[in-house]
Amino acid sequence: MSQTDNALSALASDATSFSQALISGRNAGTARATLVTAANDALGSFASRLNTADGGDYIFGGINSGTAPIADFDSGPKAAIVAAFTAKFGFAPTDPAAAGLDAASMNDFLDNEFADLFNDANWSSTWSSASDQVMQSRISPGETVTSSVSANESAFRQLAMGYAMMSVFGSGSLGDGATDAVIDKAITTIGNGQAALTAVQAAMGSTENRIAGANTRLATQKDILATQIDNLEGVDPAVAKTKIDTLSTQLEMSYSLTAKLIQLSLVNYV
Structure with missing residues (x-):
């Protein structure tokens, strides 16, 4: 479980760094290219963290641990986002016509068509090969714990949403108002993802505490049995x-x- 902990911690750190870049960039009027680069870097790290493998098993794959759970952003998810935008407005994000979109129109798209790309069905078909069912481990005769995390968790979807919207629309032809709307939405979405990720980490921490408690009890039982065996073996016939x-x-x-x-x-x- 240490690899899971390390990956979750790294994901949290990446989210914090990106959020800080967005906030400071929004306030200072940082060039879009800088924020887009930060978003692309975050997307690359996101896939790498969630595709962590241990002995050939992908730890965030759920019971489908034989397949890397997260698709490369450029291999499918990005095209789906561009297609949804084009279907909504009649032109691509890079089309000069995108400069005419206002903040309200962009927010409407982000809250509806864009958000729909991260629902259960679309996440599974476009982003993730992970199963919702995760690993269960028996830690004592009558106690079983959830011992893995699925890449389908809401926390990961929200982080992906925040990174993706900045990557695609920050590099497009949107005007300043629509771009600011994207940045603001990304800040909020990443914040929600961070809160959800903290809950995932807390759940894993609780599992680790239960495992530690079970190990302590088993060690005590082992010592008692060893003492009883020693007593029996130490008797002079x-x-x-x-x-x-x-x-x-x-x-x-x-x-x-x-x-x-x-x-x-x-x-x-x-």
Whole structure:
């Protein structure tokens, strides 16, 4: 689980860095190209983190651990985003006509058609090969825990949304108002993703605590069994026979005395 922890921590760090770049860039009027580069770098790291493998198994693949869960952005997701934009407005993000879009129109697209690209069906068909079902591990005779995280988690989708909108629309022909709307939406979306990611990390931390507790209990049981075995193996057979013979003699005497007491009757003494 350490690899999962490391990947989640790295994803959180990437999200923080990107969010800070957006906020400072928005306030300082940083050139779009700089923010687009940051978004593309974040997308590359995002796929790399979620495609982490351990011995040939992709740790964020759920039970479908034999396949890398996250697709390369340029191999499918980007085209789907451009297609949705084009279907909505009748021109591509790079078309000069995109400069005429205002903030309200862009927000409407981001909240609807763009957001729909990250619902269950579209995420699975465009972005992710992971299964929703994750690994379960038995840590004690009566206790099972969730021991993996799926790339289909809402936290990851929201991070992907934030990175993708800046990557595609920041490099297009949008005017300043629409671009500012994209930046603002990306900041909010990344923030939501960070909060959801924190919840995922907390759940994994709880699992690790349960595993540690189970290991402690098992170690205690092992020590008790080892002590009992040592006690049995450490008995001298001769001494044990003597003790058994003594106890047998005492038991026979007890039986004899009891029988005699039962036979006693005042009639015998009249």
